[in-house]
Amino acid sequence: MADPTYFEDLIAAARSGDRRATGRLISAVENDAVASAAVLSRIHESRTVGWITGITGAPGAGKSTLVDHLVAHWRETESRVAVLAVDPTSPFTGGALLGDRIRMQHGSADHGVLVRSMATRGWLGGMARTTERVAALCIGLGYHEILIETVGVGQSEVDVAAAADTTVVVVTPGWGDGVQVAKAGVMEIADVFVVNKADRDGSADAVRELTEMLALAQPTDWRAPVVTTVGTSGEGVLDLVNAIAAHREHLTARGEVAVQRREGALRRAVAERLARAAQEALDTPTGRETLAAVVAGDIDPWTGAGRLLEGH
Numbered sequence: 001m002a003d004p005t006y007f008e009d010l011i012a013a014a015r016s017g018d019r020r021a022t023g024r025l026i027s028a029v030e031n032d033a034v035a036s037a038a039v040l041s042r043i044h045e046s047r048t049v050g051w052i053t054g055i056t057g058a059p060g061a062g063k064s065t066l067v068d069h070l071v072a073h074w075r076e077t078e079s080r081v082a083v084l085a086v087d088p089t090s091p092f093t094g095g096a097l098l099g100d101r102i103r104m105q106h107g108s109a110d111h112g113v114l115v116r117s118m119a120t121r122g123w124l125g126g127m128a129r130t131t132e133r134v135a136a137l138c139i140g141l142g143y144h145e146i147l148i149e150t151v152g153v154g155q156s157e158v159d160v161a162a163a164a165d166t167t168v169v170v171v172t173p174g175w176g177d178g179v180q181v182a183k184a185g186v187m188e189i190a191d192v193f194v195v196n197k198a199d200r201d202g203s204a205d206a207v208r209e210l211t212e213m214l215a216l217a218q219p220t221d222w223r224a225p226v227v228t229t230v231g232t233s234g235e236g237v238l239d240l241v242n243a244i245a246a247h248r249e250h251l252t253a254r255g256e257v258a259v260q261r262r263e264g265a266l267r268r269a270v271a272e273r274l275a276r277a278a279q280e281a282l283d284t285p286t287g288r289e290t291l292a293a294v295v296a297g298d299i300d301p302w303t304g305a306g307r308l309l310e311g312h
C-alpha cells in the first residue's frame, strides 16, 4: 500500500468497470482513515456527472421496491447506477435481497449496477460519514446515479440527506405519523415526497395532508412536489424520476451544486482530520496518563482535554 500507484491502478480499473477493484476501493474508504484520504484525494473533481439521490422513510414504506424501479429505469438509458443501502432493518442487509432482485432483473454480468450494503459501523463519525465518503467515491468513479437508501426518521437520516443532492421522503397512506414527520425535521430535508402504496385506502388523504403541511412551510424557491406511486406495479415511478430530474435541473440552474459539494467536502475533511488528531492525542503516553487520571477521578474530563489539546 506504500506504493503510490496502488490506488491509481485500482481507480483506473474501477472506472473501466472492474468490480473487484471497486469493492477494494470502497472497503478502503470505509475502513481506513489514511487510505480513505489517499483514495478520495485522487478521485477529486474527476468527470463529476453523477447525482446523489437519498431515499428515506419508515421501514416497510417501499423504499427498496422503488429503488428497484429507479435502477431499472436508469439502466435503460445506460446510466451507471450505484445503490448504497444504509437500512439496518432491510432484508437486503442480511440476505442481499435487493441486490439479488436487481441482479435478477439485469443479469449478474451487468457491470453498470453496483449494490452495496454499508458497513454498520463506520470507523469515525458513524454511518452518515462513511456513506458520504462512499457516495463521493462513486461520483469520482463515474457513476451517473447514486442512490442512498436509509431507514427511518432521525438524526442519522438528516445527516445522510446532507450528503444527497436530492432527498426523497417516502410515506404511506394512513401515516398517522404526519406530525412526527414534521417534528423530526423531515419536512425541511425533503426535496421530493412520495406517497407509496397508493393502491391502498387513504392515499388521497395522505397527499392532501402533505400538501397542506408544505403550504404552511417557509416559502423557498423550491417546493417539494408530492408524487404518488405503487411500488408493486411501478405505477407513478416515471413521475418520481421526473421529480428528481426537475430538482436536479433546479439546483444545477442555480449553479450551486459544485459550491455545496466542495464546501461540504471541506467541512467533512476538516472534521475527519480533527477527529483523527483527537484519537492520536489519546494514544500518546500523555494521553494515556491523562485518561488514567480522569478515570481515577483525579481530574475532570474538561481539564483532561485541555491538558491534551493545549498542553496545560
Ligand SMILES: Nc1nc2c(ncn2[C@@H]2O[C@H](COP(=O)(O)OP(=O)(O)O)[C@@H](O)[C@H]2O)c(=O)[nH]1
Pocket: 057, 058, 059, 060, 061, 062, 063, 064, 065, 066, 090, 196, 197, 198, 199, 200, 229, 230, 231, 232, 233
Ligand atoms: N400494497 C403495496 N405494497 C407495496 C408497495 N410497495 C412496496 N410494497 C410492499 O411493501 C413491503 C416492504 O417494501 P420494501 O421495499 O422492502 O420497503 P422498505 O423497508 O421501505 O425498503 C414489501 O412486501 C413490498 O412488496 C405498494 O405500492 N403497494
Ligand SMILES: [Mg+2]
Pocket: 063, 064, 065, 087, 090, 091, 092, 149
Ligand atoms: Mg429497504
